Structures are given as structure tokens and as C-alpha cells.
Amino acid sequence: MLEVDDVTKNFGGLVAVDDVDFEIGDGEIVGLIGPNGAGKTTLFNTITGILDPEPGASIEFDGRDLVELETHEIARHGVIRTFQIVRVFDEMTVLDNAAAGALFGSEESLSRAEAREHGREALEFIGLADKADLEAGSLPIAQKKQLELARALAADPKLVLLDEIASGLTPGEIEVLTETIRRIRDERGVSVFWIEHIMDAIMSVADRIIVLNSGRKIAENTPDAIRQDADVVEAYLGEEA
Numbered sequence: 566m567l568e569v570d571d572v573t574k575n576f577g578g579l580v581a582v583d584d585v586d587f588e589i590g591d592g593e594i595v596g597l598i599g600p601n602g603a604g605k606t607t608l609f610n611t612i613t614g615i616l617d618p619e620p621g622a623s624i625e626f627d628g629r630d631l632v633e634l635e636t637h638e639i640a641r642h643g644v645i646r647t648f649q650i651v652r653v654f655d656e657m658t659v660l661d662n663a664a665a666g667a668l669f670g671s672e673e674s675l676s677r678a679e680a681r682e683h684g685r686e687a688l689e690f691i692g693l694a695d696k697a698d699l700e701a702g703s704l705p706i707a708q709k710k711q712l713e714l715a716r717a718l719a720a721d722p723k724l725v726l727l728d729e730i731a732s733g734l735t736p737g738e739i740e741v742l743t744e745t746i747r748r749i750r751d752e753r754g755v756s757v758f759w760i761e762h763i764m765d766a767i768m769s770v771a772d773r774i775i776v777l778n779s780g781r782k783i784a785e786n787t788p789d790a791i792r793q794d795a796d797v798v799e800a801y802l803g804e805e806a
């Protein structure tokens with residue numbers, strides 16, 4: 566479904582993403598891990614059109630080349646992300662935040678009423694429906710993160726990219742969120758590409774894990790194999806994982 570080939574991103578002399586290749590299949594949950602500064606968010610930014618990769622890269626989604634497309638066009642094709650630092654519209658209601666996702670999603674020319682309906686359905690799926698009329702800025706962080714996920718789902722995505730959506734949450738909140746991510750795949754058929762530093766969370770749901778270190782892909786395997794990969798342990802996990 567997503568096929569990434571030869572993606573490099575330089576910032577001046579720094580190679581933030583270094584010739585990375587991988588694929589994500591229909592209905593897969595794939596984890597992306599690696600140390601701070603490894604290039605994980607930069608890779609997401611190249612896939613979602615926020616940054617242009619260096620020439621020679623190919624990023625195909627359902628057979629379409631995303632490299633030349635703008636972020637909003639990529640969203641129309643069903644590739645939707647959340648942000649490492651939450652970006653909800655604080656002054657809008659929770660429902661309108663979710664509806665905004667629908668307006669920029671894969672279904673074009675929705676009316677506001679239809680967008681709200683998609684928004685409400687996504688809030689119900691995530692478990693935020695009882696907060697629909699609150700100002701989004703008043704939510705605690707865990708619920709803002711849930712709202713970002715609801716906004717993404719309201720767009721009716723085929724693939725969601727989640728950037729550290731579990732960070733800053735309590736263990737109980739992480740468990741709920743992890744279960745929600747599993748349901749997103751199982752019940753809605755959405756593929757998930759998930760950056761996370763919380764290993765228990767990502768290892769428990771991912772079918773496959775990709776590891777970046779200094780911009781390079783150093784491993785790609787099942788969670789169990791990744792835990793035992795000597796290069797990954799040395800670069801990132803340490804002995805206790």
C-alpha cells in the first residue's frame with residue numbers, strides 16, 4: 566500500500582534521513598523506533614508532504630506517487646497523521662475539531678453537517694463523544710491526544726501516521742490508547758505507522774518494527790526479533806528491553 570524507496574532528507578550538512586526503504590501493507594500496524602534525533606519525525610514529514618525528500622526518492626501510495634503532492638492532496642488520498650506536539654484547535658469545540666478532519670479527508674465536498682456526522686462517529690469510536698461540546702483547549706493532554714486520533718479517523722483514512730501519540734500518558738491511558746489503535750486496524754481496516762518511545766506499547770500491537778539510527782534503517786523485523794537484535798540493543802534499546 567505504501568512503498569518508500571531511497572528517501573533521504575538533508576538539513577544543511579546533516580543527513581536526517583539516509584536512503585531509507587520500506588513498505589507498509591494493507592491492514593498492517595508498523596512501528597518506527599529509534600533514538601532521539603534518529604530522523605523518525607522527518608521521515609513522517611517527507612511522507613506527508615511537509616518536507617520534500619532529496620531528488621531520487623520514490624514514495625508511492627496505492628500506486629500513486631506522493632512526492633510531488635501537497636499535504637492536503639496526500640490527505641485526500643487517505644494518508645493522515647497526528648503530531649508529536651499536539652495540535653488541536655484550542656478555541657473550537659471537540660466536535661468541530663473532529664469535523665475539521667472530515668472536511669480535509671478522503672471524501673470530497675462534504676457539507677458541514679455531514680462533516681459533523683463523521684466527526685461525531687469518530688468521537689464515539691474513540692470514546693470522546695461525551696466531550697463533544699467542550700472547548701478543545703480545556704481537555705487534559707490524554708484527551709487532546711485522543712482528539713487528534715479522532716480528527717484523523719474522521720478523515721476516513723487508509724493509513725494513519727501517529728507520532729508519539731502515547732508519550733506523556735499514564736500507564737492506564739497508554740493501555741486504553743493501545744487498545745484503540747488495535748481496534749482502528751481490526752474494526753476499520755486502517756493501516757497504522759506508529760512512532761513511539763514507549764516500547765511495551767508499540768511492541769504489544771505492531772506486526773513489524775522498523776528501527777532508525779542516525780537517519781539509517783538499521784533493522785526491520787517482528788517485535789520479538791527486534792528485542793533480540795544486537796545492533797538495536799546497542800543503538801537504542803539497551804540491555805533491559
Ligand SMILES: Nc1ncnc2c1ncn2[C@@H]1O[C@H](COP(=O)(O)OP(=O)(O)OP(=O)(O)O)[C@@H](O)[C@H]1O
Nearest residue numbers: 576579581599600601602603604605606607608649
Ligand atoms: N527543520 C529542521 N531543520 C534542521 N534540522 C532539523 C529539522 N528537523 C529536524 N532536524 C534535525 O534532524 C534530525 C532528525 O530529527 P527528527 O525530529 O526527525 O528526529 P526524531 O527521530 O523524530 O527524534 P525524537 O525521538 O526526539 O522526536 C535531528 O538532528 C534534528 O535536529
Ligand SMILES: [Mg+2]
Nearest residue numbers: 605606607649
Ligand atoms: Mg520526533
